[in-house]
Amino acid sequence: MTSNSSATSMRWAALGEAGRVVAMLAGLEPEQPSKEVRDFPALIRDTAKWRRDLADASCAELAAVMEPGITALLAVNARGADCKPAAMALWREFVAARQAMLDLLPPAGEQGPHRSA
Numbered sequence: 001m002t003s004n005s006s007a008t009s010m011r012w013a014a015l016g017e018a019g020r021v022v023a024m025l026a027g028l029e030p031e032q033p034s035k036e037v038r039d040f041p042a043l044i045r046d047t048a049k050w051r052r053d054l055a056d057a058s059c060a061e062l063a064a065v066m067e068p069g070i071t072a073l074l075a076v077n078a079r080g081a082d083c084k085p086a087a088m089a090l091w092r093e094f095v096a097a098r099q100a101m102l103d104l105l106p107p108a109g110e111q112g113p114h115r116s117a
Contacts, residue, residue, distance in 0.1 A: 008041055008044065008045075009041035011056075011059040011060065011063055012040055012059055013041075014063065015062055015063060015066065015094075016033065016037070018063075018066040018067075018070055018094070019066075019094050022066070022069070022087055022090050022091050022094060023087075023091055025070075025074075025077060025084070025087035026084055026087035026091045027084050027087075028088075036102055036105070037102065040055075040101070040102065040105070044101075044105060047104070047105065047106060051104045051105075054104055055104050058097065058100065058101045058104075061097075062097045062101075065090075065093065065097075066090070066094065069090045072086070073087050073090065
């Protein structure tokens with residue numbers, strides 16, 4: 001595993017945790033991530049370099065949105081104000097961005113994703 005794929009894997013895991021926090025603040029039930037979501041770092045690692053690079057950049061960009069968003073939500077929540085509408089908006093952005101990253105995975109054939117030796 002290269003340092004770039006390791007960084008993507010760590011960011012992906014951190015984004016999953018951030019998504020769980022936002023969902024909780026939005027009042028949503030905990031999400032059961034799909035196999036594709038859970039395995040994304042391993043699946044993207046086996047794709048073309050342009051897909052890996054785009055996934056890495058997308059993870060970094062989403063992290064740059066989530067960090068201040070969660071900070072703001074927690075500040076609103078700490079003041080006793082209702083942060084659910086803002087949390088729901090951030091949740092929708094998170095889900096859309098995560099889906100865009102998942103869409104970087106090539107369609108799997110009957111034999112699964114392409115693996116290189």
